[in-house]
Amino acid sequence: MLLYKYLRNVAILDSEFVRTGAHAIQSIGTSQMVDGTGPDHPEGNVLSGNYADEIGVQEKQTCFYMQAMTTGATLARNIAFNGARAQIKFNDEFGGGNLMTENLVFNAVRETGDHGPFNSYNRLPQITTMKDPERKIASYFPAISNLIRNFMIANYHAGCAFDHDDGSRFFHDTKNFEVYSSTQNYLGQGKVSSGNWISTRSTTIPWMTTATAPR
Amino acid sequence: MYLAPPMTCSLPPCISPCAGSGLTYVQMFSGINEEYSNNTCETNNAQAYKYECDEQDFRAMPRLRDNTFMVGDPAALRFSCACAGADPPLKKKCTIPPNSSNVPLSSWKAGKNWDGTQRDSGSKVAPLPTDEEIAEACHRLLQF
Numbered sequence: 412m413l414l415y416k417y418l419r420n421v422a423i424l425d426s427e428f429v430r431t432g433a434h435a436i437q438s439i440g441t442s443q444m445v446d447g448t449g450p451d452h453p454e455g456n457v458l459s460g461n462y463a464d465e466i467g468v469q470e471k472q473t474c475f476y477m478q479a480m481t482t483g484a485t486l487a488r489n490i491a492f493n494g495a496r497a498q499i500k501f502n503d504e505f506g507g508g509n510l511m512t513e514n515l516v517f518n519a520v521r522e523t524g525d526h527g528p529f530n531s532y533n534r535l536p537q538i539t540t541m542k543d544p545e546r547k548i549a550s551y552f553p554a555i556s557n558l559i560r561n562f563m564i565a566n567y568h569a570g571c572a573f574d575h576d577d578g579s580r581f582f583h584d585t586k587n588f589e590v591y592s593s594t595q596n597y598l599g600q601g602k603v604s605s606g607n608w609i610s611t612r613s614t615t616i617p618w619m620t621t622a623t624a625p626r
Numbered sequence: 627m628y629l630a631p632p633m634t635c636s637l638p639p640c641i642s643p644c645a646g647s648g649l650t651y652v653q654m655f656s657g658i659n660e661e662y663s664n665n666t667c668e669t670n671n672a673q674a675y676k677y678e679c680d681e682q683d684f685r686a687m688p689r690l691r692d693n694t695f696m697v698g699d700p701a702a703l704r705f706s707c708a709c710a711g712a713d714p715p716l717k718k719k720c721t722i723p724p725n726s727s728n729v730p731l732s733s734w735k736a737g738k739n740w741d742g743t744q745r746d747s748g749s750k751v752a753p754l755p756t757d758e759e760i761a762e763a764c765h766r767l768l769q770f
Contacts, residue, residue: 513768560768570642588764593676594645594665596656596688603661604645604688608763611642612670616757 414438414481420455428463433470435463440480440505447480447505447537448549454506456484463491463498471495471522482506482541482553488513495522497530497574504533506541507553507581517564527574527592528563533599534577555581555601564590571595572609575602644669644695646676647686657740660688666763668696668754672704674731679707681721689739692748695731700751705734 412435414421428435440452458476467473475491478484479502491498491514498519501509516528540546541554563572572589575582581601584594589609596602644667650656656678667674674695678686687707697703706727709720725736737745755763 562764562768586767588767593642594662596645596647596660597650598656600656601659602688604663604665605661606664606767607666608760608767609644609665609667610669610760611644612668616760 412436414453414456416441416451416453418453418456420457421453422457422459423461424457425460426462428461428466428475430465430468431463431473432468433473434477435466435474436476438476438478438481438484440482442480442537445535445537446549447539452505453478453481454483456481457487458485458489459487461489461491463489464493466491466494466498467496474498474500475516476500477502478509479503480505480537482539483508485509486511486514490515491528492516492518493521494519496520497526497528499529501531501556501579503535503537504531504553504556504580505537506539507556508541509556510559511557511561512559513561515562517566519565519567520569521567524568525570525574526576527565527569527571527595529558529561529572530574530576531579531582532577533579536578536580553581555583558582558584559586561587563587563592565592566590575599642669643671643673643676644693645674645688647678650678650686656686657688658685661691662688663691663693666694666696668760670698672702673728674703674705675707677707678709679723679726680709681723684723684738684740687740689741689743690746690749691739691743693746694749695751696754697751698754700753701730703731703751704728705731705746 438453463475475498477500482505498516519528520526536551538549540549542550542552565572572592573584574595576597578599580599583603586606594604645662647656725733739745
C-alpha cells in the first residue's frame, strides 16, 4: 500500500499483510528542496490493529511501515514480525509529531544487520510548521515524536529496540519494554529515554528467549 | 507453520551495555539536550554504558539520572566513557575525564552531565530480577 503526496488522516485499520514482496505500507511526501511547508505530503496517517508477517519476501530493505517526508503519524496496537530489516522505519524526521504506542514488534533484521525493529534516520532536516501549535511558524525543528509502551524484541541481528540512527532528533522513548536491547544514540539531539525496561541479557522466560513464530 | 531458528545469545546485543553512542564522537554533540533517566536495565555486560566523553566537553552523553542497573554481581559493574571517534578530520585530542574509566557507580557519580548536574544522580545498582519480577514489570509497563 502506497500513501503518496497530499493525503490527510488516512486510516489503515485491522488489516493483515502477509508475505509482501516489499514494504507492506509506504508513506512518501515531497518538498521543495528543504522546504516542507507545502501540502504535498501525507499527514495524520493512522495505522491501528494491523498484523504483518513475513514482510519483504523479494526486496529486503523493506518494512511493515516506512515513512519519508510524512508527519503526524499514529501507529497503535499493531503486530509486526518476521522481516529482513527494520519493521517500522522513519526515514527522516520531517515535521515529527508521530506517536507509536502499544505495538508488538519482533523477529526483525533476520537477513541483514545494524538496524533494530524500529529504525530512524535524519540525514537532512527539513523546514516544516509542525513545531508550532498554530502551524504558522516554519522551523528546522520538528515536533516531538513519542514512542510509548511498545513491546519490542530486538532478536536476530537487531542491535537495539529503537535504533535512533544518523542524526535522529526529538524522540521521546517512554515506558517501553525492550528485550535484547540497548539504547542507541547516534548523533542528533533532543532524544529522551525514560522509564523503559531494557534487558540486554538472556533469561529463562520462554517468550524472551525463543524467537519462534507460528504461521 | 513457520518456525524461525532459535536465536543465539552468544553475540551482541545480548552482552551489550545498557546505553551508548556507538560510532559517534564528542564534537557532534550527540547528547545535547538528551536524557537517559528512570530506566531499568538488566544486563550481563561488565560495563553499563558505551558513551563518548571529553574532559572539556560532555555533550556526547545524555543527561544521566535515576537509572537502575540490575546485574549478577552488583559490585562488579563498571562505568566508563571513552575518547574515540569515527571521523578523523573532526577528531580532536580528547581526554577522558576523572572518574570516567572503569569505575564503580559511586565514583562515576563524581562526574557531571552536560547541563552541570551530577552524573547519574539517584541511580543505583541492584541484583538481577527473578523471571517473575520481569514478567510483572512487563505487565505493569505495557498495562496488559
